[in-house]
Amino acid sequence: MSKFVKCPFDPTHVMLANRLPIHLIKCTRNNTQVEMLRCVFNTTHLIKAQEFQSHLLSCESRPDFDRFVIADALPAELSAADQIDIIQCKEDWDAEPVVESYKPESHITNKLIMRRLTGGSASVRREFRESERKRFQNITEVNQDESM
Numbered sequence: 001m002s003k004f005v006k007c008p009f010d011p012t013h014v015m016l017a018n019r020l021p022i023h024l025i026k027c028t029r030n031n032t033q034v035e036m037l038r039c040v041f042n043t044t045h046l047i048k049a050q051e052f053q054s055h056l057l058s059c060e061s062r063p064d065f066d067r068f069v070i071a072d073a074l075p076a077e078l079s080a081a082d083q084i085d086i087i088q089c090k091e092d093w094d095a096e097p098v099v100e101s102y103k104p105e106s107h108i109t110n111k112l113i114m115r116r117l118t119g120g121s122a123s124v125r126r127e128f129r130e131s132e133r134k135r136f137q138n139i140t141e142v143n144q145d146e147s148m
């Protein structure tokens with residue numbers, strides 16, 4: 001994996017790529033009179049100002065950078081559920097007052113879903129249905145009390 005690179009200040013400075021960042025700190029101090037620009041594709045690339053444009057067009061790190069930007073702009077993992085949430089959120093903020101978002105009646109309705117008892121004898125199932133009916137009655141009564 002080791003790869004040799006040239007120092008942007010002096011082509012006679014050749015070193016392993018992983019040594020370049022450390023070398024650049026030192027070499028930048030020794031070359032303050034040279035105007036160097038940092039590559040937008042790779043922060044370890046320092047390029048002389050007059051060569052900057054041509055470097056950007058031929059930079060070896062550029063394909064990686066392009067992939068990164070595309071992946072960031074188009075999140076492929078966005079599920080249908082996430083999209084619905086975003087739309088609902090937008091509607092709440094734009095169209096409806098905040099106080100309207102809590103609806104007690106729809107909250108109660110959610111509880112009025114008949115539970116089913118699977119298995120058990122016929123008498124047990126009958127008893128369960130009876131208890132469910134009472135539970136529904138209680139919910140309905142509570143709902144009426146609250147609405148008064």
Ligand SMILES: [Zn+2]
Binds near residue numbers: 009010023
């Ligand atoms: Zn150097």
Ligand SMILES: [Zn+2]
Binds near residue numbers: 039042
């Ligand atoms: Zn570069």
